[in-house]
Amino acid sequence: MKPANALLEQTGTTIFTIMSALAQQHGAINLGQGFPDTDGPADVVQAAAVALLDQRNQYAPLTGLPELRTAVAAANQRFYGLDIDPTAGVVVTSGATEAITACLMALLNPGDEVVLIEPLYDTYLPVVTMLGATAKLVRLTPPEWALPREALAAAFSPRTKLLLLNSPMNPTGKVFSHEELSFIAELLRAHDAYAVCDEVYEHLVFRGARHIPLMTLPGMAARTLRIGSAGKTFSLTGWKIGYVSGAPALMSLVAKAHQNLTFASAPNLQRAVAVGLSKSDAYFAALADELQERRDILDSGLRRLGFKTLATDGSYFITADFSGLGFDGDDVAFCRTITTQAGVAAIPVSAFYVGAAPSHYARFAFCKRPALLEEAIARLERWRASQTLTTTA
Numbered sequence: 425m426k427p428a429n430a431l432l433e434q435t436g437t438t439i440f441t442i443m444s445a446l447a448q449q450h451g452a453i454n455l456g457q458g459f460p461d462t463d464g465p466a467d468v469v470q471a472a473a474v475a476l477l478d479q480r481n482q483y484a485p486l487t488g489l490p491e492l493r494t495a496v497a498a499a500n501q502r503f504y505g506l507d508i509d510p511t512a513g514v515v516v517t518s519g520a521t522e523a524i525t526a527c528l529m530a531l532l533n534p535g536d537e538v539v540l541i542e543p544l545y546d547t548y549l550p551v552v553t554m555l556g557a558t559a560k561l562v563r564l565t566p567p568e569w570a571l572p573r574e575a576l577a578a579a580f581s582p583r584t585k586l587l588l589l590n591s592p593m594n595p596t597g598k599v600f601s602h603e604e605l606s607f608i609a610e611l612l613r614a615h616d617a618y619a620v621c622d623e624v625y626e627h628l629v630f631r632g633a634r635h636i637p638l639m640t641l642p643g644m645a646a647r648t649l650r651i652g653s654a655g656k657t658f659s660l661t662g663w664k665i666g667y668v669s670g671a672p673a674l675m676s677l678v679a680k681a682h683q684n685l686t687f688a689s690a691p692n693l694q695r696a697v698a699v700g701l702s703k704s705d706a707y708f709a710a711l712a713d714e715l716q717e718r719r720d721i722l723d724s725g726l727r728r729l730g731f732k733t734l735a736t737d738g739s740y741f742i743t744a745d746f747s748g749l750g751f752d753g754d755d756v757a758f759c760r761t762i763t764t765q766a767g768v769a770a771i772p773v774s775a776f777y778v779g780a781a782p783s784h785y786a787r788f789a790f791c792k793r794p795a796l797l798e799e800a801i802a803r804l805e806r807w808r809a810s811q812t813l814t815t816t817a
């Protein structure tokens with residue numbers, strides 16, 4: 425038989441699925457794949473349940489239900505002062521994952537160049553490649569994850585069509601500063617390029633940091649597509665409702681990409697997310713505060729065990745340097761070992777890089793109940809003690 429799609433034949437199963445399967449197989453606490461261990465707000469879940477029962481279960485409109493598009497536009501205004509047209513400036517998708525693909529489809533032609541920043545989320549590169557575009561990778565390096573300005577500027581060329589920016593960033597927990605965003609905006613203007621902004625962690629930002637959408641910077645509104653995710657904002661990752669906001673001229677193309685991908689997403693979930701986005705500021709503040717407490721529990725526990733944890737200002741994740749633990753092996757071996765032997769799963773940070781990568785960092789998710797985080801630390805502590813015994817025996 426003729427070979428099927430060459431790119432997909434070369435693409436492995438995502439690291440999140442691999443580590444979750446291993447965690448399940450070994451009864452490990454899953455601090456690998458990023459998902460909360462409790463459901464989001466009861467009123468939002470209730471709204472979805474009620475919405476299932478009132479006879480509006482046929483196809484939603486292509487760009488999303490009007491009540492959700494209105495809620496997305498209002499949230500853009502409330503949180504960032506962004507003026508988004510609820511009719512022509514919003515497209516609702518099946519998760520941010522679809523939104524990312526739809527935005528890339530909307531903007532890219534074969535031969536275009538796309539600037540991507542490593543460590544990068546796993547769907548970016550395969551989609552860029554599948555669309556016939558060329559990725560120009562720029563690398564952030566731990567422990568600072570500083571933006572390498574010269575390298576970033578050098579990655580742009582007359583063929584650059586867009587930059588894909590993830591802030592707050594997975595897995596680093598970096599929240600790009602106004603100064604960094606200004607530098608990026610200048611490059612986009614100078615090269616007449618677009619930005620696709622993956623802002624799924626926009627509301628998961630901790631004290632001392634502030635999320636600034638690139639779209640709010642001068643001249644960026646017309647060239648930026650901004651992506652949000654109800655999964656993250658309402659701790660309901662299985663719902664897979666995402667939304668893209670942008671200028672109508674670009675959004676009409678995002679809508680056409682979406683019509684070929686899924687056409688429309690579940691109407692009851694869309695209605696419930698509209699309820700969620702209309703919640704008071706107190707909800708959004710409490711979401712971040714609660715997550716910050718969990719970050720701090722995991723951070724101090726990992727430090728007590730000898731990990732060097734890196735600062736994280738947003739997202740679900742802590743990156744931890746395990747080289748102080750005396751483990752003999754790389755990050756993939758380390759994450760597999762703690763999953764199978766300690767009963768705690770994590771994600772090797774090298775999975776977010778292409779080619780040679782830092783290999784002594786693991787990503788731990790802290791979007792879990794405090795008791796579960798404590799239990800994970802206790803398990804790692806027992807494993808570590810048994811390691812020491814084995815080594816000295």
Ligand code: PMP
Nearest residue numbers: 519520521545594624653655666
């Ligand atoms: N972008 C980033 C950076 C993510 O971490 C995730 C998810 N976990 C997504 C996109 C996908 O979001 P969704 O689940 O809404 O598809």
Ligand code: GLN
Nearest residue numbers: 440441456457458459594
């Ligand atoms: N975004 C999640 C993470 O980084 C995983 C989502 C997925 O498994 N596709 O852990």
